[in-house]
Amino acid sequence: MKPVCPFVKAARPDEMTSKPVCPFVKYTRPDETNSKKPGENLCKHQQETESKTTGDSATVPPKCPFGYDSETFKLGPFSCIICQALLFESSKCVPCSHVYCKACILRFKDCPICGADIEKIEADSKLQDMVDRFIEGHARIKRSHSNIDKEEEVREKKQVIYADVSLERGAFLVQQAMRAFRAQNVESAKSRLSLCAEDIREQLERMGNTSDLCSQLGAVLGMLGDCCRALGEAGSAVTYFEESVEFLSKLPMDDLEITHTLSVSLNKIGDLKYYDGELQAARCYYFRSLNVRRDAIKHHSDVSSQILDVAVSLAKVADVDRSLGNEDVAVDGFREAVKLLESLELKSEETGLEQRRLSVLEFLKSQLAEKQPDTTQ
Ligand SMILES: [Zn+2]
Numbered sequence: 001m002k003p004v005c006p007f008v009k010a011a012r013p014d015e016m017t018s019k020p021v022c023p024f025v026k027y028t029r030p031d032e033t034n035s036k037k038p039g040e041n042l043c044k045h046q047q048e049t050e051s052k053t054t055g056d057s058a059t060v061p062p063k064c065p066f067g068y069d070s071e072t073f074k075l076g077p078f079s080c081i082i083c084q085a086l087l088f089e090s091s092k093c094v095p096c097s098h099v100y101c102k103a104c105i106l107r108f109k110d111c112p113i114c115g116a117d118i119e120k121i122e123a124d125s126k127l128q129d130m131v132d133r134f135i136e137g138h139a140r141i142k143r144s145h146s147n148i149d150k151e152e153e154v155r156e157k158k159q160v161i162y163a164d165v166s167l168e169r170g171a172f173l174v175q176q177a178m179r180a181f182r183a184q185n186v187e188s189a190k191s192r193l194s195l196c197a198e199d200i201r202e203q204l205e206r207m208g209n210t211s212d213l214c215s216q217l218g219a220v221l222g223m224l225g226d227c228c229r230a231l232g233e234a235g236s237a238v239t240y241f242e243e244s245v246e247f248l249s250k251l252p253m254d255d256l257e258i259t260h261t262l263s264v265s266l267n268k269i270g271d272l273k274y275y276d277g278e279l280q281a282a283r284c285y286y287f288r289s290l291n292v293r294r295d296a297i298k299h300h301s302d303v304s305s306q307i308l309d310v311a312v313s314l315a316k317v318a319d320v321d322r323s324l325g326n327e328d329v330a331v332d333g334f335r336e337a338v339k340l341l342e343s344l345e346l347k348s349e350e351t352g353l354e355q356r357r358l359s360v361l362e363f364l365k366s367q368l369a370e371k372q373p374d375t376t377q
């Protein structure tokens, strides 16, 4: 029988569904929203774009005539109103002819637009071709540039332009992917993210392992792992998460967003191993995640969400220790986590964090109550 840890399920706020963070647009995590000053929410990309456009008009990012920019999105003839993203496997309802993604419309009996009974659905490959070409145009702006002029590309100025365009493009694809993922059109999300990952890899080959590219790829690979997990493809999910870890590990560990993504990817591999009954492997990944988080609080001991993360990691490791029969080690881990959380003082505005603190604390105490009688102090 597979071991099922209730905590593994309970502690899934990290998932893409509940906490979508675009790797290209560094929004604050929901937990931090209140503690940020106004203006800090501006994404890094915007700030960079603004500072560059003031000095040099050549670096103005291209604007999409359709309005499909990273910050805005219009639903148009290429979009599916169910998932609010660009059509994937466009399918036409018969007889009303309204078009949706295949995965989206398959969940309905009546057409969501006109209410007509759906007799059958037919693939609309012509329309899908147009959508795909449109995405290609958006997704490969930089590529067509680099094909035209290989020499110019080497010049530093051009590289700046490419970096800009790539952010726009990456953000666009990730935005589409996150919309589709939230609407449970996982295949669509996976397809957009794969294109995005492919593009970043090409840039990496040309520009080397810059920290921006590594962190973007690490995050996108993590999202691909989420897609595979949602599709029940555990093996591929582990592969993506491991690759995500590989790229994120190349980065300096003083950026909270990066350490968070890294530790989450490690935990997700741990979860998959755990559900697969590979407890020793699961412990190993949870423990690596714990170490990443412990290092992170050395740099940022004042960030409450980091301390919560450490406590969650301690609980995950301790839970596996208990399953492995290492009761004393497990109890030590749970106790350390309780101590951390009890001494954590949150600001009054951090209500979300306080709720999470209390629920983790409750879990930890219930675990300590389950302690074997012969190991009492
Ligand atoms: Zn759709």
Ligand SMILES: [Zn+2]
Binding pocket: 093, 096, 097, 098, 111, 112, 113, 114, 115, 116
């Ligand atoms: Zn209809």
